[in-house]
Structure formats: structure tokens, C-alpha cells
Amino acid sequence: MSEKEQESGKAGRRGFIGASIAGLATLALAPGVRLIEIGNARPADEAASSTHRWGMLIDTNKCAKGCNACATACNLENGLVQTGRPRTDAQWIRKVELRDKRTGATQQMPLMCQHCEHPPCVDVCPTGASFKRADGIVLVDRHICIGCRYCMMACPYKARSFVHEPLTEQKPDVPRGKGCVESCTLCVHRVDRGETPACVEACAAEGHKALLFGDLKDANSEIAKRLKTEASTELRANLQLNTGVRYQGI
């Protein structure tokens, strides 16, 4: 074996040992990282707490034209099948294109349930099926929704969908039912596991990062810090509903 070959063999061994150590380190650390994640999650038997208020900050300047990743991810996550009948299909989040009537300036943004502090849908629901969790997430209890659709009349954001047709291939985490009303749950099943909503994850994966999810009540959270230092607004702010979803750039 020549000297050159010997050197090359040493380098290979060093590379192998280095890669192995890195791999072992990852294996050793990953569960720890996962544990931290799980540590942030709420145990299944613990009620949602008012010490949190989950919300979202949407920067419309970062929302890319033609990108529909948030809506696609929402449909996939929640098992919402688009049948090509947009009038009756459930859409929990949709991309809205805006054009200023005077200046002609255009912009786009995602629109979904705004998770109001004072939700009109909850006020009008006769059975209490529309409700707000202690952590601010507005949901529909599918067991007591009678399908009267009064909440859809009351919602200022057209955020709710009525299930017009029989459903198939539902997701175990997201129970749905024909004849009931539904809307964005802020991916409550993911949030309760300590994860972020599917739309936020998808937007980040596309590299836009237009959607920021977090705890509005946690002063150290990024969302709280940004809301404190940057200008933002609520949609239909004059209704004073104190929405959990805020917008920038409109």
C-alpha cells in the first residue's frame, strides 16, 4: 500500500467516525428536542387554559401572488375535499385578492375564522354548539350543532362553511358531519400537541413566512413582541370583536 493510499484510508476512517458521531449525537438529542416540544403540549386530560390566547399575525406583504399553499395544506390536514363546486364546498381558509377601487393597487392574503374574543357566531348559536375555548380558539361542537346556520348569518368574515353533502375519508383528528357548520379550528388538534397550524407550516415551507402563530398572552412569544412593536390591524375593526387573527400591510 502506497503512502498516498494510506493517507486516503485514514481520511475515510476519520470521515466515517465524524459522520457516526454526528449521527449518534442526533439520535441522542432528537428525543430530547421532541421532549421539549411535548413539554409545551397540553396533556390530553387537562382543560384549555385562559393563560394562553392563541392567535395569528398575517403579513400581507409577504403573501405571494398565486401561492395557495396555506389553503392546500388546510384541506389536506382537515380532510376537506374540493369537489369543484365552490358555492357549497367547505373552505376553512381561502386566498383573497384585493384591488383598491381608487388607486388600483392589488394585494392578497389568506382569510379564515378570525377567532374573535367576542364571536358573533357564539352569541347567536341557540344550542351553544358554537363556543370559544378558554385559550381563545372558536370551535363548533359537532355533537350539538343542529345545522340552523344562524352562525353563518352572524359571521362578519364569511368564515364558516355548511356541510352540504355526505362525507367520506374523514381524518380521525378532525370529525365532521353532513348538516353541521364548521370553520377553521386553528388546527386545534395540532396546537394541543404543541405544534403550529398546517397553514402556518406550509407558508413557512414555501419560504414566505407570511403567517406567524403564537400565544398573544405570552410576552416573550414572537407574535406578542411583533404586535407590540409593529403596526397591525383587525378586519372589520369597527365591530370591536378583538380578533385573534391580525393583519399587517392592509
Added chain:
Amino acid sequence: MQVEVFHRLEERFFYGLALAGGLIVGLGLLAAHYMETHGHIVTGMDNQVVWGTPHIFAIFLIVAASGVLNVASIGSVFGKTVYKTRAPLSGLLSIAMLAGGLMVLMLDLGRPDRLIVAMTYYNFKSIFTWNVFLYTGLFAVVAVYLWTLMERRMNRYSKVAGFTAFVWRLVLTTGTGSIFGFLVARQAYASAVLAPMFIVMSFGWGLAVFCIVQSAMFSWNKMELHPDILKRMKNLLGIFIAGTAYFVAVYHLTNLYFAKQIDFTRFILVDGGIYPLLFWVGYVLIGTAIPLFLIYHPKLGKSCPAVIWASVLVLFGAFALLYVLIIGGQAFPLDIFPGKEVSSSFLDGQVAPYAPSAPEILLGLGGIGVAFLITTIGVRVLHFLPQDDFVQLQGAGNITD
């Protein structure tokens, strides 16, 4: 012999009417079953127009059910003898129409099988919850009222019962108007004027229904309504028609005054296609102007058929007005982004293209069928034909000869 022939004919006629009513109810129930098994996809409703034709029928029936009781109230609460003899029929019609309206409302739910949930889970911040109590309560209040009228020993309580029914139905119609009045989200609603508007509408529609049913019963029994009584009732109907027109005018004028409402008002009154047509031709011309002409015309106003025609047209106008208010109010897009043109896959910024479907219409007609059937059977079993005591009326100065 002649009497026997009449009875045989009358009996056949009754069973014919009951069968016709039953058929309409049956078709309505079939339509509801079809909607429940296939989902609301088979209706014209969508995620923007969430309340369709069944709501028009249901709200008409419930509002008219409250208003028809006015006839009884004028008798019992305000002591008018002419109306006292009409109180039982008024109560029966009220129960019949309320039952029809509630049936439609219930069967149009996404989950009509969960009626028990609606009866056991309450959110008292919701006007719907209050209406559950107000509507079912009206059945009880009117039933007790009818009892005090029909049972001689209970007659002395009829004034108290009548007064309770009077107040109850005012609150009830306020509740029905408030279903829309409390909606802050949509331009068409969120107005305090809707509650009193619904009350005056109920007076007019209820009296129109009463006049039609009364004249049908009189002609069936080959009786004629005394001209002075006709005059009293048609004049009252005229006042109610004008009263409704006043509130409708105030409602639109208010909207015209607010810059933010102008687009919506233009849509409803000028360029919204079917809605301005139904408003101006259906409600203003056919449902208001022509009935007022028929009622107050010096010659025509004295004829019974003209008053009946006026009543029928008022009911046509009622449906036109409710269509504009309920469907038109939803079809116009929400103003989420003032000053911007909006578009999306969810049809934001677009007028919703609602068209009534056959199952919806059949369900609505089924509600009318229920009201018709209850009235037909009730009238026959309970002998609620208003019989005027002309001597007493003359003494009270209600009629001249």
C-alpha cells in the same frame, strides 16, 4: 231532503279539502326527507345564501300566526264586540300557522333529527333560544285563551288570557324581527327598525289571512258578511298595509342616508335583477298600491270580493318583501374590505346566484298545507264560524242596520 243533500255534499267537500291538504303536507315531508338524505346540496342554498325559500315560508307563517291573533286581541283586550265573535277562529288560525311555520323551520335544519338537542341545550344569549320558548309558549297561551273562550265557566278569565296572548305575541314578533335585527355582520340587517316593522307586517298579513279564511267559511255556509263589519275590517287592513309601507320606507331611507349602505340599497332597489323587480312590482305595486286602491276605492271598497282580492295581493306582497329581505340581504356580498374589489375561490365580493329549488318550495308549501289542514279540521270539529249577533252589534253602535 235538501238539508240532507247539503250535508252529504258538505261532508264530501270537507274530506276533499282534507285530502288536498294532506297531499300537500305529504309532498312537503317527502321533500324534507330528500333534503335530509342528500344534504342541502339539492337546494339552491350555499355558503353565502344560507337561508333559502323554506325560511321565507316559515317566517311568513310565524309572523302571520302572531298577527292573526290581533283579531282576538281587538275583541278581548280592546272590547270590540265585532271582533269578540271572531276570537276563536283567530286563535285557531294562529295555532295552525305557527305549527306550519315551525315544521318548515325544523325540517330545514341541517340536522332535523337533533330536535331534542335544540330542546335541551340552551344559549340564552341567542335570540333563537328565546324564540324556542316564545313559539312553543304561544301554543300554550293561545290554547288556554281558546279554553277560556269556549268553556262558559272560564269566560271570566278570557280577558286576562287575551291580554297575555296580546303581550306574548308582541314579544314573539319582536323576537322574530330581532333574528335579523341582531345581525351586525350583514348590511341588510343590524337595524332596530326591523322589530317594529315585523310587528306591523304581522298585523297586516294576519288580518289578510283572516279575511280570506272568514270569507271562505261564510260562502261555504251560504252566509254574507254584514257590510259594516266588512268596512271595519277592510279599513283596519288598509291601515296595516300603509303602516308596513311606512316602516319599509324608513328602513330603506335610513340605508340610503349612510354612505356605507348605498351600494347595498342600490342593489336591492335598482340594479340587483330579481330583487328590485320583486320589491317594486311584487311588494310596492301588487302588495301595497293595488290593495290600498281596492280597499279605499269608493265603490270597489264596499264589495267583498275586492277586499278578498286585496287580502290575497297583500299575501303575495308579503312573500315578495320577505324574498327581497331574506334572500337579497344574503346574496349581496359582505363588506369585509371597504373600498376594495374582492375576489376569491370562496366567491368573495360576488352576488350569490340563488335560485329556489323544488324541494325547498315543496317543503315551504308543506308548511302552508299543515296550517290549512289544522284549520280545516279545527273549523269543522270546533264550530268556529263567526256568528254575529246583529241586535247586540246594533246596540253597541257597531253596525247601522
